[in-house]
Amino acid sequence: MQPTPTKRRNLLLTAGTTLALHATPRWVTAGSSILSATSLLAAGTQPAATQTAAETVLQGPNGWLFAGWENLKDVDVGGIRSSIALLARAQELFQSAGIRLVLVVVPMKAVVVPHRLPAGMTLSDAIKARYGLIQSEMTQAGLLSVDGLTPLLDLERQNAPAFYRTDYHWTSAAAEATADAAARVIKQHLKLPPSPAGGAQLGEWVTERHHGDLASKFLSPRARKLIGRDVFRVRLPPDQASGLLDDEAAPVHVMGNSFVQPYWGFSQRISNQVQTGAALTWNAGNVGQWAIALKHANEQLKGQRKPSVLVWQMNEAQVHIGPQTAGLFDAASLMAPETWVEQLKLALST
Secondary structure (H helix, E strand, O other): OOOOHHHHOOOOOOOOOEEEEOOOOOOOOOOOOOOOOOOOOOOOOOOOOOOOHHHHEEEOHHHOEEEOOOOOOOOOHHHHHHHHHHHHHHHHHHHHOOOEEEEEEEOOHHHHOHHHOOOOOOOOHHHHHHHHHHHHHHHHOOOOEEOOHHHHHHHHHOOOOOEOOOOOOEOHHHHHHHHHHHHHHHHHHOOOOOOOOOOOOOOOEEEEEEOOHHHHHHOOHHHHHHHOOEEEEEEOOOOOOOOOOOOOOOOEEEEEOHHHOHHHOHHHHHHHHHOOOEEEEEOOHHHHHHHHHHHHHHHHOOOOOOOOEEEEEEEHHHOOOOOOOOOOOOHHHOOOHHHHHHHHHHHHHO
């Protein structure tokens, strides 16, 4: 039975689980822990527990909310280059295992909609140029990277929101536009043969109203009432969608944080556009992109069950953060870069 739009926002995979998508995509409706789209702020560096709501959330005109812990002025160029060098080493290991790596960097919300920031608050020239710097450095390092900024700016120019007003995350329209860009890169550079079963079917669009995670996590009940709810336009899973697909390996595997959770539709759209199976593994961003990748390699990429393409999503504001950076992610996920490389090598060699 198709879930009602009211229940739809709760139909999300638990972080760390895997969804596979083919011509008949399957959705988790039972047998797993369920997370609301507004119940976690999973993709950004988490604020310190001692910070107040005013310090963790920036409020612009008309109730636009931004993560106050994201730096709007300074760029860690050295950190960016160190991370990209580590990604280049990871790419070598993935290629040795027969996996082509495609990187998707999601732009920071304030970069896409700077006019929504509080009065008097602006981005530095260095922040404005950071996304281009990341793309340029990745290209120079021989990495295959998707331009995730242009599709979002195009949406904004068409008066189609790329980010939700009170949420940290992008809209489903932005997720699908970026997935289209990723699919074009895959088809241009990797030439995957289409699956006989085809790609994922996309469900109908529905709208629902609720508070975004920045409002629900950091604002008082009175402030939430004053700011109001957002309209979320998302896709319903097709009528036949229920349960998980079998554990058949898919040619494309998407890996990332809560920006690629099924609610936004990123991996479903890639599967639909590439016309082949696509699997998804996502984890809450409190462990960081390096721990996510290592966990994925250990749990999903062992033996012969390896995809042809791995789409690795991360966030612009986190690219400079290495696997050893303390104070930002769960301590258990921290390790020296060399240790991370050795553990990835071990995971992919078995």
